Amino acid sequence: MIKRIGVLTSGGDAPGMNAAIRAVTRAAIAKGLEVFGIHDGYLGMYENRIERLYRKSVSEKMRIGGTFLGTARLKEFDRKEVRQMALDNLHKYQIDGLVVIGGDGSYRGGLDLSNMGMAVVGVPGTIDNDIGGTDYTIGFDTAINTAVDAVDKLRDTSNSHRRCSIIEVMGRNCGDIAIWTAMAVGAEVCICKEFGIDLQEVIDNVRKAAQSKRHAIIVVAENMVSVEELARQVTENTPFEARATVLGHIQRGGSPTVRDRVYASMMGVKAVAALIEGKSHHCVCYRKGKIAVIPIEEALIDNNTDLLEKYEIFKLLW
Ligand code: ADP
Numbered sequence: 432m433i434k435r436i437g438v439l440t441s442g443g444d445a446p447g448m449n450a451a452i453r454a455v456t457r458a459a460i461a462k463g464l465e466v467f468g469i470h471d472g473y474l475g476m477y478e479n480r481i482e483r484l485y486r487k488s489v490s491e492k493m494r495i496g497g498t499f500l501g502t503a504r505l506k507e508f509d510r511k512e513v514r515q516m517a518l519d520n521l522h523k524y525q526i527d528g529l530v531v532i533g534g535d536g537s538y539r540g541g542l543d544l545s546n547m548g549m550a551v552v553g554v555p556g557t558i559d560n561d562i563g564g565t566d567y568t569i570g571f572d573t574a575i576n577t578a579v580d581a582v583d584k585l586r587d588t589s590n591s592h593r594r595c596s597i598i599e600v601m602g603r604n605c606g607d608i609a610i611w612t613a614m615a616v617g618a619e620v621c622i623c624k625e626f627g628i629d630l631q632e633v634i635d636n637v638r639k640a641a642q643s644k645r646h647a648i649i650v651v652a653e654n655m656v657s658v659e660e661l662a663r664q665v666t667e668n669t670p671f672e673a674r675a676t677v678l679g680h681i682q683r684g685g686s687p688t689v690r691d692r693v694y695a696s697m698m699g700v701k702a703v704a705a706l707i708e709g710k711s712h713h714c715v716c717y718r719k720g721k722i723a724v725i726p727i728e729e730a731l732i733d734n735n736t737d738l739l740e741k742y743e744i745f746k747l748l749w
Contacts, residue, residue: 433550433706435465436528437481437521440498441472441537444683445556445570447691448498448532453489454699455530455554460486462707467524471503472533473540476517481524493692496573496685502533508540511547518547528706530699532556532569535731538714542727545712552702553714553727556695558683561605564729565716569698571607572690574682578612581678582648586616589646595619595637595671597649599658601682608682609652610741616648617748622661623652626742633661634668641670649673697722 438455440448452468459466468488470480492499507513521529528550531541534557545551555562558574578600589596602608606623613621619636622628633649640647649665651658658675665673687695698715705713705724713724 433464433528435467435524435526436530436703436706437467437469437476437524437526438484438500438530439469439472439476439532440500440502440556441531441533441540442502442504443534443557443559444498444502445558445568446496446573446683446685446687447569447695448502448556449489449492449495450687450692450695451532451554451556451569451699452498452500453492454696455703456484456489457486458700458703462703464703464707467526468500471501472505472537473508473517474503474505475501476520477505477508477513479520479523481520494686496687498532509543514540514543514547518544518549521549528552530554530702530706534559534568535562538562538727538730542712542731545727550706550709550711551727552705552710552724553730554695554698554702555714555716555730558608559602559605560607561602562716562730563732564714564725565718567694567717569691569695570683570687572688573685574601574608575611575615576688577682577685578608578678579615581676581681582612582616582618582650585676586646586648589648589674590644593645593671595647595649595662595665595669595673597651597658597662597665597673597675599651599653599675599677601678602652603654606652609650613648613650614741614745614748616650618648618650620649621745622649622655624655626745628656630664633665637665637669637671647671
């Protein structure tokens with residue numbers, strides 16, 4: 432039976448991570464465990480920057496974006512001797528279970544640690560919604576709301592000037608932020624890995640928009656195309672002058688939405704329950720309306736299965 436658990440946030444930060452840390456801390460204390468916060472993810476674990484957390488340590492944190500424990504990237508964590516030194520630090524505090532809040536990279540690190548004997552349970556914290564086996568990752572809802580708010584503002588000005596706004600959103604390996612944002616703002620086109628890019632379709636859709644309104648919106652997932660170059664093509668080939676905006680890290684910040692706070696809270700509690708049950712190399716997920724626990728390996732498989740359906744819906748709306 433575990434007695435002391437560690438909690439860390441790792442990789443890209445996401446709004447709602449604080450709510451997850453709070454839930455882990457409070458649920459663990461309620462179950463009679465001691466909790467230790469590890470600063471800056473695996474880096475702080477390696478550098479022995481670990482502190483005891485109490486109920487009060489997590490007061491007033493829920494509504495704040497980012498992660499109060501900090502996060503970092505430690506490339507060397509794929510080396511066994513680096514992980515062993517980090518594990519030795521956990522042993523100094525007699526920590527026998529670890530909650531890793533992060534994305535797929537953090538999960539890989541967690542899996543490696545569990546293979547070295549530490550009980551690890553992951554909680555999906557990433558704005559990209561790119562973890563397998565779960566319909567939801569903490570931070571996604573806040574990120575898409577931030578993106579939609581920004582596009583709504585851009586629409587006001589592009590409507591005044593008869594322009595096409597091209598907005599690059601985050602989501603390097605997963606088009607969910609682009610797809611949800613595009614659908615929510617009624618974009619003319621959504622360009623992402625899953626939908627691909629067809630320049631003629633872009634031009635046709637923007638020209639069609641120009642026949643009936645004063646603006647057009649194109650949402651592009653990062654790393655797909657140069658938005659500046661796309662703006663040049665749209666300006667040359669349609670009646671609209673196009674302007675590109677890269678939203679960037681603004682999508683990672685801000686006070687988490689209700690959905691992110693509530694899911695983070697439920698997932699944090701579930702992670703503690705899983706550790707108490709003796710689970711390791713598992714992670715929490717949200718599937719078919721329920722919070723569940725699955726092996727980390729399942730979460731590392733790409734299974735964005737409903738994309739075709741979304742694409743068909745889009746084609747009817749464009
Ligand atoms: P995210 O968790 O948001 O996907 P990263 O991919 O940057 O973010 O991963 C966060 C950290 O997890 C990395 O800096 C590294 O310390 C650790 N990590 C990532 N991949 C591995 C791996 N294959 N083996 C061990 N540790 C890893």
